[in-house]
Amino acid sequence: MIEDIQRPSLKRALEERWARAATGHPLHILAQPKEGRHPTKHVRTHQLAALLPRGAFLEIAPGVAVCSPELAFIQMAETLSFGGLIALGYELCGCYPLDTDQPSTLVRSPLTTPDRIASFANRAARIKGVQRARVAARFVRAKSASVKETEMAALLLTPARWGGMGLPPALTNEPVALSKSATRIGRSQRAVCDLLWPQFHVAVEYDGLASHTQRHQQAHDSRRRDALTADGLDVIMVTSSQIDSISEFIEIANAIARKAGRRIPDRPPSFHRRHLQLRHELRVFHHTQFSPPRP
DSSP, X not given: OGGGOOOHHHHHHHHHHHHHGGGTOOEEEEOOOOTTOOOOSSEEEEOOOSOOOTTSEEEEETTEEEEOHHHHHHHHTTTSOHHHHHHHXXXXXXXXXXXXXXXXXXXXOOSOOHHHHHHHHHHOOSOTTHHHHHHHHTTOOSOOOSHHHHHHHHHHHSOGGGTSOXXXXXXXXXXXXXOHHHHHHHTSSEEEEEEEETTTTEEEEEEOTHHHHOHHHHHHHHHHHHHHHHTTOEEEXXXXXXXXXXXXXXXXXXXXXXXXXXXXXXXXXXXXXHHHHHHHHHHHHHXXXXXXXXX
């Protein structure tokens, strides 16, 4: 059936996955009940008794379908930590680079959106993990462009109850139309902000390692920041080392909260434990899924 798949990249991916099944990584499939079916060391069959909403599967060849991103999110809710589930949501809804080793990196289109995940989870019933998935989906943001951007956004925007800084919801990688004067500065009619609170005129930009290694990119980023500032946005730069430093990151979050007119909360000792746990869960997921870590 794999040979019937028309899309070369998908066919190649499934062929690679089938080859891995012979090396101690069995292929897990959903199948209709059938008398006499027995699992093998290469294939594990599963059955779902619950009725699934429309859009649960995507047909890739006659008689062959894969789980939709929304169903996969719910299925992983029982396996992943809560922070790992949030990170998975950011990945499914993001546009991560396909190859960070190339000088001109391609990005992929998002596989789904937070709204679609939430809608599917609300329509799904009696599936293990669906309640946990419904909660985690509320904290996922669309269009994250890298693993580090996901960590920054998840740590800033996830409610304090779950270990985040609890900042107001923000737009991610949102294009902003520039004024004529700002267009002359930025040499473009629009600029994209990593995190944007338009109601507070505040933007946060992740200053990745790549910007320090490519002079042209560094100049482009500088012009973009100057253009946003010229249009009245307060731009806060955050580096990788600042994200990794808990004390520095908390200070940055407090600065954003003040600019948004929010009172800095008194954080109990239990918050630091939850914050460390969220950091750990995000890092474990990314370390497992992306090696080496992407900027």
